[in-house]
Every structure is written in C-alpha cells, then in structure tokens.
Amino acid sequence: MTIAADACLGSTTRALSATYDVAMLDLDGVVYLGSEVIDGAASGLAAARARGMRLAYITNNASRPAGEVAAKLRSMGMPALDDEDVVTSAQAVAHLMAEALPAGSSVLLVGGEGLQIPLEERGLRCVASLQDGPVAVVQGFHPDLGWHQLAEASYAIQAGLPWYVSNTDMTVPTPRGMAPGNGSLVQAVRNATGAVPIVAGKPERALFDETIERVGGRRPLMVGDRLDTDIDGALNAGIDSLAVLTGVSDLRALFAAVPGHRPTYVAADLRGLDEEHPAVVVDGAVARCAGAEVAVEGHLLQVRSGGRQDTATLRAAVELAWSMWDRSHISVVPDGTLVS
Incomplete structure (x- = not known):
C-alpha cells in the first residue's frame, strides 16, 4: 500500500477491504438515499465483510436513534450488523457534553428523539425552554424543527449558554434532490445570535473518535460522498479515505479538489472497497x-x-x-x- 500525498491518489496491491480493518461508512449518499438503497452498496459491503473488514455505519444525521438506523440498514439487506455498529453525531455530541457539563445537567434540546436518547443515556436531562434552567443548548437535525425551537435556542445562547451542535451539513441528499440540512438551521441561529457552536460531527474529529471507541479498529478507512465533511473529516482525524460518486460531491468536484482536501482513493460506489487500486x-x-x-x-x-x-x-x-x-x-x- 502507498499512501497518497496531497497531489496524488494512494494505491494498493490488495483490495481496500484487505488493507484496512474497519470501514467508517457515511450513510446518506453512500449506502442509501432516503428509502432507496444505492446500487452496489449491499454487494460491496458483503464482499468487504467476507474479507474480514469490520463495518461501522456513521452519520451526521441526528434525527433518528442508532437502533432505528440499524433496523433500516438490516431491512435494506446490509450485512449482519448490531445496533452498536451504528454511530451518530448525536452520540458524539452527547459524549462531548457529558464530559464538559456537571453530571445530571439540564440541556435545552433543539432536535428530536435521535438526539434526546443519547443525551439521556449520558445522564443529561432534556428540557424545551430556557425557563426550565438548562446549562447548555444542543441542536441536531429533525424534519419537524420549527421557528419556535430555533428562537428558544437563540434566546438561551444570547443569555450566555454554551451551544453544541451535532453537525453543520448545509444540505442533506434525498431521492428528490438536495434539501436543507442541520447546518442551514444552525446558520439561522448564528444569524440571530452571532455565536459560534461547538461541533461534534464531521468534519470535526469527535465523531471519528466516538466510532473508534465504540467499534474499534487500528487501520480505519473513511468512506464518504462529501468532500467538505467526510473527506475533510478524515483528514482532520488523520485517517485515509475513499470518495464514492453516489451522493453530493460529483466528479467535477473531485477534479476541483485542492491539496489538503483530497481523498486517498476514489470509486464509483461501495464496490470499490473490494477492489485493488493500482x-x-x-x-x-x-x-x-x-x-x-x-x-x-x-x-x-x-x-x-x-x-x-x-x-x-x-x-x-x-x-x-x-x-x-x-x-x-x-x-x-x-x-x-x-x-x-
């Protein structure tokens, strides 16, 4: 195996699944788009798993609990997996907050069940109003978020509370096209407050650290479709990456990637995991x-x-x-x- 310098791709004389011991797999745009499985995902992952590669499914999307995501993956025919194989940015931000805040603290929740469950698992108490005495604000994506929740977060942040967010993806891919992501909602709160949040999800390294802690692995490979989160996140975490062309960043974007923002490998889809990269x-x-x-x-x-x-x-x-x-x-x- 040769590792890529900024100017060139890495190469292998064995399949990636035999070169790395764990794949950190982004979900939206890599494994599925909404309710639709991406071509080659199930077969590519089954082949990689057969070579002994461990699979960790990691996502910046904090809208659903890890167990629910795992059930969806199983229903889509992904290789046998446990709930613990799914790691979300909600789990990563809950870990960050539990380490920084007093045990049992109340936090203002701006999000849904996917964020609430890992916060409560870490011993934090979720509240919906500044009047309930929270010591911090935490924000994650949920499709039902509205103005009142964003406004309550803004009031709390202006009152001096620290602000944590699961991720800052500006868009989320869907079968109908790109839709606003958590980053777009975070930006609305930034516009109102001028504050800068503490971010757990990609491209920050907290989600990568959380994945290694939960799933293990000594030679991880990040697999993603977004240069700005998946690939930059892998670079921030000091690990190699495979960019697939099934989601946000297309071939034009890859061509335009500059040194310091380039993947180690590239493939059309997840079947590239079980291939050599000459x-x-x-x-x-x-x-x-x-x-x-x-x-x-x-x-x-x-x-x-x-x-x-x-x-x-x-x-x-x-x-x-x-x-x-x-x-x-x-x-x-x-x-x-x-x-x-």
Whole structure:
C-alpha cells in the first residue's frame, strides 16, 4: 500500500477491504438515499465483510436513534450488523457534553428523539425552554424543527449558554434532490445570535473518535460522498479515505479538489472497497491506470480506453485532473460520459 500525498491518489496491491480493518461508512449518499438503497452498496459491503473488514455505519444525521438506523440498514439487506455498529453525531455530541457539563445537567434540546436518547443515556436531562434552567443548548437535525425551537435556542445562547451542535451539513441528499440540512438551521441561529457552536460531527474529529471507541479498529478507512465533511473529516482525524460518486460531491468536484482536501482513493460506489487500486502513471496530458487511459484536450478530459465507471478509469481521470492543476493551474472537466 502507498499512501497518497496531497497531489496524488494512494494505491494498493490488495483490495481496500484487505488493507484496512474497519470501514467508517457515511450513510446518506453512500449506502442509501432516503428509502432507496444505492446500487452496489449491499454487494460491496458483503464482499468487504467476507474479507474480514469490520463495518461501522456513521452519520451526521441526528434525527433518528442508532437502533432505528440499524433496523433500516438490516431491512435494506446490509450485512449482519448490531445496533452498536451504528454511530451518530448525536452520540458524539452527547459524549462531548457529558464530559464538559456537571453530571445530571439540564440541556435545552433543539432536535428530536435521535438526539434526546443519547443525551439521556449520558445522564443529561432534556428540557424545551430556557425557563426550565438548562446549562447548555444542543441542536441536531429533525424534519419537524420549527421557528419556535430555533428562537428558544437563540434566546438561551444570547443569555450566555454554551451551544453544541451535532453537525453543520448545509444540505442533506434525498431521492428528490438536495434539501436543507442541520447546518442551514444552525446558520439561522448564528444569524440571530452571532455565536459560534461547538461541533461534534464531521468534519470535526469527535465523531471519528466516538466510532473508534465504540467499534474499534487500528487501520480505519473513511468512506464518504462529501468532500467538505467526510473527506475533510478524515483528514482532520488523520485517517485515509475513499470518495464514492453516489451522493453530493460529483466528479467535477473531485477534479476541483485542492491539496489538503483530497481523498486517498476514489470509486464509483461501495464496490470499490473490494477492489485493488493500482498506481496511476501520468505522462503530460495523458494518464494510465491498469488498462485504462485518459487524456486532456483543452480543458476536457476524455476516456481513450477502459470502462467509464471502472475504478482504474476514475483513478486515472482524477489523478490527471489534479496533476494538470498542480503543474499548470489548468482546470479540467470530465466529458459527459464518465460515471453516467
């Protein structure tokens, strides 16, 4: 295995599932979109599990308890998993708060059951009003959140209470398209208060630390679809990452990623976990990986040989795009057939 420098992808002579001992799997945009399973998710994870790779399902979405998420994953045909294999940003923020606040403290809850349960498991008492004497505010996503809850959080923060949030994802992918995420609601409170919250979810490292504590693993690999949370979070936590193209960040976004914000590996979907990731050779405006070859003409990257969703082709394309930018500040865009 070679680990990527900022300018290049990492490579392996074995499947990723044989190189790393645990996969930290983002959910929305990686395993499923809403109620729909993403193609290749179940088979890719089953193959990785068969090689001995442990699977940890981690999510910034704090709207549902971990057990409910685990039940959903089981119903979707994911490999056998326990409730403890699911780690949420709600669990991570509850851990942070329990360490920082006096035991048994009351906290103003701005969220739903998915946030309330881990807070109570940590011995904290959830209240709905500043008049109930909370010592801190905690905010997490729930689709039923409204103005009154955001306003109550704003009043409490203006009164001097510390403000914790599960995550700051601005959007959440759904089968109908992108919808406002917790970060959009957090921004509304920031607009009202000017305060800056303490964040537990990706890209901060608290969720990664929580996952290792709960699931274990010495050689973790983060698998995600978002450069700004999953990949940046892996970099913040000092672990390698695999970017898949089934959610938020598409190939254009990957091409445009700058040093310090790039994944270690790239694949079309979770089947890339059970594949080798061969080295890429760049020769000017041409790149080759295994049997794949891509080239840049003007600013357009085109495939000369190789399957357009094959990992080797994607690796050659991403490596060449990064090389063109790093060497000449030439922005490259993929032709319309890649990963279509």
